[in-house]
Amino acid sequence: MTRIASISVDLDSLPHYCRIHGLPESLLDARARSLVHQVAVPRFRELWDALGVPGTFFAIGEDLESDPVAAGMRAAHEAGIEVASHSHAHDYALTRRGPDAILADLRRADDAILQATGARPVGFRAPGYTLNADLYAATQALGYQYGSSAFPAAPYYAAKAAVMGALALVGRPSRSVLDTPRVLLAPRAPYRPDPANPYRRGTGSVLELPMAVTPALRFPFIGTFATTLPLRSLRGAWRACRRDPFFNFELHGVDVLDATDGIPGELVRQQRDLRVGAARKLERLREIFGWLRSECDVVTLRDAARRLSASV
Template identity: 75%
Template sequence: MASRLASISVDLDSLHHYCRIHGLPETVLDARARGLVYAKAVPRFRELWGALGVPGTFFAIGEDLADAGAAEALRQAQAAGVEIANHSFSHDYALSRRAPESIHEDLARGEQAILAATGTRPVGFRAPGYTLNAALYAATAARGYRYGSSAFPAAPYYAAKATVMGALALAGRPSRSVLDSPRVLLAPREPYRPDPRQPYRRGTGTVVELPMTVTPGARFPFIGTFAATLPMSFIRAAYLACRGSALFNFELHAVDVLDATDGIPAELVRQQRDLQVPAARKMERLATLFRWLKADADTVTLREAAERLAPGL
């Protein structure tokens, strides 16, 4: 068995969240576009994982599961072996800035929605917008989560996000996204137990943190959007730089297997440029990357990764 671990996870952010990021009115989306994540993206990821024989983790947003079709798609994914984890109920980018009782309520509602859809309570959590703080970490600990996967210590991503948010504000179309504390840039790259008071530092917290993979040194993010669109030579070099990690935590989003022909409005495609890349081409690229992971590491769900890594942290 390979000593290294690798996990593939997908945030099931619906398209209206991208409208919020880009300062677009959600009215640009019709009912079909609002349902594309569960109608198209979820089956495509299941097809990829099934064909390659690798497991995956879906981070679901609770409010989306009020739709019967979405709930059924999630139930079928779990029945096929996909882990379902909590990505909050409302995907409020400012969740970490709420009062503690409000944070607890949001997590609880997300858990209940997933439980109702799948029959299983989630044990993993990822914060909306990757933004973690002491109050949010405390809520996951109090609610008995086994792991979190919110830390994203990617300096280029942080700088790009700050630039885009500033440009949108100047254009009079402010983003509803939130810029995290600069402390995240110094967070560990490897799995760790956080300090509950400062969860981007090592400590003795009960909820293991599984950061998303970034390269050593420059801390370039190895995530779906970049891996599916940048030159393959660059991606291969970044991949090789990360091979020494105890856990290769490859994070993607549902839009990484969608494109403009799926019925996404032109206004959003212009802003979210990876949607201009054909979905078939992106899926071919992702299949290649998943094969690399399968060949180089023991591919597991994030839940299993946390269980195997926790005793040594």
């Protein structure tokens, strides 16, 4: 059976990184706030076009209230890029807001994407990768074909807990949310969740496509690490995943930005990967995307879900 791979990009703008690091959003001028859509999106599109592979953008609904952002997503959709939902407000505490508020947020995101692109999204990724029964129920109610929120990466979970703890100690608490440890036991391969506990297998209607992590150690293969770790380490992680029938490579807009793009120094000091030059990041991603293209059929997450649905 031909292996399948997907490349997706979460379009979290810089204010969300200020919230993660407990920094005031007043640090950001209008240009900095628009960098992900005005600079990173074109860079990803150029990269995908050059390699002849498709991709998926996870857009935040409230960002589409800006005409230039909406136009950019419309152009991406018309070029064959999937535009999926990353919620409306990208509230890290979305799972704590209750069923009605969760459903309302996702519905607003759907409407915004539909208005911008002319197509209703069929996929969803939770803010901060945090999933629970109420959020999964909302994805079922809205008829999504797939979700891609499960991130069972032990090293990432431990690092996130440590950073959040350190920020709290210095009086600059993060607005991010630490997920339940149950996520660490979630399947690595695509699965149908138990609606009552979506990190377990069950019979849910919305297929879950977890982000790529290696067997055993469950080391995360995501953009932050792909653009900063030694190439030898990445090759080892890629080889460890070669038996997986599906490889879900997840990135963020900032993975192709650097300090020279106009990002405030206070944020660069906290977000270490921004110290790596964008040209170097793009070259690294070009190589990794080449690995995927040479060994896999690279498709959007929407198409991956359609192909995997019958066998999961």
